[in-house]
Amino acid sequence: DIQMTQSPSTLSASVGDRVTISCRASQSISSWLAWYQQKPGKAPKLLIYKASNLQPAVPSRFSGSGSGSEFTLSISSLQPDDSATYYCQQYSGFSLTFGGGTKLEIK
Amino acid sequence: EVQLLESGGGLVQRGGSLRLSCAASGFTFSDYAMNWVRQSPGRGLEWVSSISNVEDRTYYLDSVKGRFTVSRDNSRNTLFLQLSGLRVEDTAVYFCAKGFRGLITAFDSWGQGTLVTVSS
Numbered sequence: 001d002i003q004m005t006q007s008p009s010t011l012s013a014s015v016g017d018r019v020t021i022s023c024r025a026s027q028s029i030s031s032w033l034a035w036y037q038q039k040p041g042k043a044p045k046l047l048i049y050k051a052s053n054l055q056p057a058v059p060s061r062f063s064g065s066g067s068g069s070e071f072t073l074s075i076s077s078l079q080p081d082d083s084a085t086y087y088c089q090q091y092s093g094f095s096l097t098f099g100g101g102t103k104l105e106i107k
Numbered sequence: 108e109v110q111l112l113e114s115g116g117g118l119v120q121r122g123g124s125l126r127l128s129c130a131a132s133g134f135t136f137s138d139y140a141m142n143w144v145r146q147s148p149g150r151g152l153e154w155v156s157s158i159s160n161v162e163d164r165t166y167y168l169d170s171v172k173g174r175f176t177v178s179r180d181n182s183r184n185t186l187f188l189q190l191s192g193l194r195v196e197d198t199a200v201y202f203c204a205k206g207f208r209g210l211i212t213a214f215d216s217w218g219q220g221t222l223v224t225v226s227s
Contacts, residue, residue: 101151
């Protein structure tokens with residue numbers, strides 16, 4: 001199975017900051033990577049698919065980049081509503097696997 | 108608007124069985140692969156199973172193979188997950204999730220989840 005490793009596991013930043021979350025795959029997954037946002041007690045929400053494509057209605061301050069085995073989720077100007085846990089997921093093949101998550105806290 | 112509503116969770120003893128359901132609306136159910144993803148309390152997300160749109164292909168997490176069975180009824184717009192031989196480590200919130208494009212895919216809509224608790 002393809003292992004997905006996210007870093008950092010927790011992140012604290014201020015409103016207006018630019019933040020970056022990394023996701024590394026144990027082997028190349030081309031661009032078959034998605035990013036999700038999950039708030040406490042809620043289901044995950046798809047933010048980005050195929051590494052860099054923004055889902056409709058997702059704010060443009062979110063962006064994704066990378067290919068192969070190294071990927072990044074960036075938030076250009078942090079807002080209070082961005083406080084959540086973020087997960088990457090590979091869909092290069094079964095078993096589909098998620099990263100361990102990055103908990104983003106707003107200072 | 109896509110809606111997915113899971114049901115069937117509950118408290119069960121180790122070795123027991125449950126059947127989860129997911130009622131779908133707001134999209135053409137028979138056009139999309141469907142999936143189950145679980146999340147243990149305080150832990151991350153774990154894909155469990157996927158089924159193609161016409162039910163001819165199913166896939167499972169290794170640790171649930173032979174114990175869980177995914178199925179769907181396209182006439183009733185409903186997805187199912189039969190859980191048997193339950194283990195304490197199967198305790199989790201089980202989400203159904205709509206496939207985005209194709210079978211091996213991201214998940215663009217999720218239900219609210221149903222909690223399965225396996226006691227020892």
